Amino acid sequence: MSKTALQSRKNILIMFFLLLFFWSIIDGKLTVESVLLGACSATLILYLNRDILFTRADGGPVTARFLWHFTTLIAVLIVEIVKSNINVAKIVLNPKMPIAPSFVRVPVRFRKDFNKVLYGNVVTLTPGTLTVDIVGDEYIVHALTREAAEGLQGSALEEHVLRLEEKVK
Template sequence: MKKRYGAFVLFVLLFVFWFILSFEFSLEVAIIGLLASLMVVFFNYDLVFNQQAITKLTIRTIIRFFVLIFILIYNIILSNIHVAKIVLSKKMPIDPGFVTIKQKLKKELNQSLYANAITLTPGTLTVDMNKDEIVVHGLLKKYVRDLEGSSLEKAFLDLEGVKNHD
């Protein structure tokens, strides 16, 4: 019963988010949002609501989530500045390539969210991942290597509840 309640809550949150992003209230927008929200919940039900991925919703977890969002936004802004400096430079000092970094997260949902967060930061793209490693293509390999032990990784580890980050 908890899974169904969780799925319903996720559906409602996605549906509300749909209206926030659409800036329009009409029957067509509501139907499309309803269908999109239902499909997201349906196709991600096993990923989000399996026993391993379930995290207790506590005040601490909510605070850690908002800290994670803040750190992600900070990293996106910082990466934008780095990429802009590279692109605007006459020499364009790039060192592109693939780098494999260790995956310290245990929960599948957190692993996929972390991989997507890496892709959201400009200059990096998650190409492949498994339970132990993430393969990332970066504009500068040094920046990709710096992801291990970064504030973003630590925020995801905190969200997962890992005590020792080493």
């Protein structure tokens, strides 16, 4: 059996037991019938969602390493959204309205189209910035302030998306 087949089976088992654990928490009972019904439900969920759960949009398998890097990306994204919301609120609530809207060109550091689109959406989700277009090897981004524009290159979010591309095989 190949290494990818073993990894795939391992991922299926991990997901099965996570779903079964979630089922037992929601059900609140640990009877034989409840566990069997949970096992049947977990199996059905895994079967019906096998294409979604175990292959990435770029065609590679979903591995534990990929899930870890994706989870850390989501966590960093949430922190950055909160920080950006606070910054935008400060700007909007300031009577002088210290904005300096501009369009900036940000170089694309990703090879895979999926990661290019993912990072463009990440930038758009962050308040104060909006990805307008991807032209060749550059993003065209509208930024509310000069600081927001300067913070795009080499950002923590960009590094986390790069980890998805480079370190996850």
